Amino acid sequence: MSTATLRLDDALRERIARVAAASDQTPHSFMVQALAEKVVEAEWKLAMQQDAQARDVALQAGEPGVEWHEMRDWLRQRAAQQGDRGKKPKHR
Numbered sequence: 725m726s727t728a729t730l731r732l733d734d735a736l737r738e739r740i741a742r743v744a745a746a747s748d749q750t751p752h753s754f755m756v757q758a759l760a761e762k763v764v765e766a767e768w769k770l771a772m773q774q775d776a777q778a779r780d781v782a783l784q785a786g787e788p789g790v791e792w793h794e795m796r797d798w799l800r801q802r803a804a805q806q807g808d809r810g811k812k813p814k815h816r
Contacts (some may be wrong), residue, residue: 730755
């Protein structure tokens with residue numbers, strides 16, 4: 725394992741210490757976890773961008789895509805399914 729040095733302003737350092745203590749973590753473990761989560765997010769975004777670029781190249785090359793009306797219907801169906809899951813049960 726290697727070591728890295730972060731220069732933090734005092735206000736941020738205090739905020740990290742406060743939040744870490746409230747979640748029963750050391751400031752170090754809190755920062756490592758935060759960095760790991762940020763890397764996962766950045767990797768996901770990069771993968772999405774690469775996938776979008778690859779799809780664009782394929783579409784420009786004439787490969788078939790999805791018609792807008794088909795995508796719209798699929799999105800509406802997904803939204804309705806998600807909405808059903810998020811609804812609170814009715815009280816009787």
